Amino acid sequence: MPNQIKICGLTTPETIAASIDAGATHIGLNFYPPSPRFVSVSTAAQIVSNIGNEISKVGVFVDATDGFIEQNLRAGALDILQLHGKETPDRVREVKAKFGLPVWKVLSVETAEDVTKAVRYADVADFLLFDTKTPKGALPGGMGLGFDWGLLEAYDGALPWGLAGGLTPENVAEAIRQTGTTLVDTSSGVETAPGIKDVDLIAAFCKAAREA
Numbered sequence: 005m006p007n008q009i010k011i012c013g014l015t016t017p018e019t020i021a022a023s024i025d026a027g028a029t030h031i032g033l034n035f036y037p038p039s040p041r042f043v044s045v046s047t048a049a050q051i052v053s054n055i056g057n058e059i060s061k062v063g064v065f066v067d068a069t070d071g072f073i074e075q076n077l078r079a080g081a082l083d084i085l086q087l088h089g090k091e092t093p094d095r096v097r098e099v100k101a102k103f104g105l106p107v108w109k110v111l112s113v114e115t116a117e118d119v120t121k122a123v124r125y126a127d128v129a130d131f132l133l134f135d136t137k138t139p140k141g142a143l144p145g146g147m148g149l150g151f152d153w154g155l156l157e158a159y160d161g162a163l164p165w166g167l168a169g170g171l172t173p174e175n176v177a178e179a180i181r182q183t184g185t186t187l188v189d190t191s192s193g194v195e196t197a198p199g200i201k202d203v204d205l206i207a208a209f210c211k212a213a214r215e216a
């Protein structure tokens with residue numbers, strides 16, 4: 005199966021169209037207000053209005069309430085919920101039961117222990133996304149920081165998983181080769197400044213990931 009590719013933090017119809025044209029399989033809409041990639045309910049509704057079923061729409065939430073998830077889920081016509089905060093296994097179970105959508109739980113990685121903790125989500129999440137643990141006080145994602153991919157050898161769970169954190173057109177093929185991941189996710193790596201996506205970088209990232 006070809007590698008799956010998520011381009012995260014899209015805020016315009018043009019960069020969504022470029023992601024689809026480049027062969028991305030998922031787009032991420034960021035619903036965390038402090039993020040430079042945040043989209044409001046009205047922007048989310050507007051930028052997805054012309055998309056069909058050709059790409060999966062992933063909503064990124066950080067410790068969000070049910071009400072907040074609900075309003076954005078409708079606006080973005082979301083297919084998948086990505087929980088990128090400190091959500092416990094019980095909270096992941098609750099979100100999945102309430103909204104009936106696949107849930108991706110993000111695990112922030114700095115040590116092998118962060119990877120082995122994934123087992124706690126085995127029965128409640130549909131997919132795990134291993135991302136870099138960011139510095140205290142920084143955004144929990146989208147910082148363009150990578151981690152030691154070798155730590156993923158500590159993962160022996162059954163849930164499918166993907167890789168995020170500092171991936172770029174230059175390093176994504178090597179990341180796939182080294183880790184064996186079947187899904188790669190990028191945000192900063194296809195931007196010219198925080199929140200400003202570049203269609204050429206999106207194309208280059210997808211090409212490198214598809215051909216890896």
Ligand SMILES: O=C(O)c1ccccc1NCC(=O)[C@H](O)[C@H](O)COP(=O)(O)O
Binds near residue numbers: 036039041171
């Ligand atoms: O991108 C953000 O601004 C962000 C903020 C808060 C939580 C999650 C966020 N992004 C989620 C993603 O899935 C990113 O693609 C992932 O963290 C990788 O980002 P990057 O290292 O910049 O490629």
